[in-house]
Amino acid sequence: MHYYHVEIFLVAIDAILTGLNHRFSETSSELLVCMACFNPRKSFSNFDVDKLVRLAEIYSENFDIGELTVLPTELKSFVNRARRTPDLLGYNELGKVAEIMVKTNMNTSYRLVYRLIELTLILPVATASVERIFSAMSIINTDLRSKMGDEWLNDLMICYNEKEIFRKIGNEQIKKRFEEMKNRHCFFR
Structure with a gap:
């Protein structure tokens, strides 16, 4: 059992981890961890204000210093309201949360949170499209x-x-x- 654990399992995990570290930079990994804090599952159980503020800092072109100071308060207020709003409970997708925010006009009350949600929803699509195009360019x-x-x-x-x-x-x-x-x-x- 020790042989399989140390020689096979741990070596395989190290190889996978090395591949992931090579593929994704530290900033990319940090972005993914920060984005995961917006997961609406289980009444926003992964919600972390500090990581979401860090996400906004990474997107520094989209948030000025004043907005970054107001953002933690707005995030806390948003999650408290979201956990009490029946319309937002039960959804597992951030896109649906954004949709409901627009329908209930919460996007104007929590405009910084909504902007952060928009950026979170756009990033995976933009990254995948760019990677696909560079891959195609190397083929063509x-x-x-x-x-x-x-x-x-x-x-x-x-x-x-x-x-x-x-x-x-x-x-x-x-x-x-x-x-x-x-x-x-x-x-x-």
């Missing part, structure tokens, strides 16, 4: 294509990233569109 911009212009690279990137849409377009539609173009560039002669 090979050594053979390294001298192509920005416009051509942009067109290829759009086609690659939106390939689900482009798969639905038939060859006949493409030919017809090309024939209707006034200024077309002919690459093959």
Whole structure:
């Protein structure tokens, strides 16, 4: 049992942890921990004012010094009200909380909290999109294509990233569109 625990299990955990540390920087990890404090499950049981203020500090372009001083009070007031508001209880998704805040006009009463929730909801989508685009760029911009212009690279990137849409377009539609173009560039002669 000792062998499996020390030689196999702990080595595997160390390898996974090393991979995660290599993949995610300290700031990224801190962002994820801070964002988790907004989890509405179990009446905001993970709610931590200090970590949420830290999250706002990381987004320093979106919060000025005065707002950062008011934020802890607004966060405490918000969570107390959220725990007493039947509309907000029972939801497991932060997006639903934001939706209800808008419907009940809480987004104006707690505008800093709402802004922080918006940033928390946007970050994973923005990060994933950027990573996907850089990954696509490394596939498209090979050594053979390294001298192509920005416009051509942009067109290829759009086609690659939106390939689900482009798969639905038939060859006949493409030919017809090309024939209707006034200024077309002919690459093959």
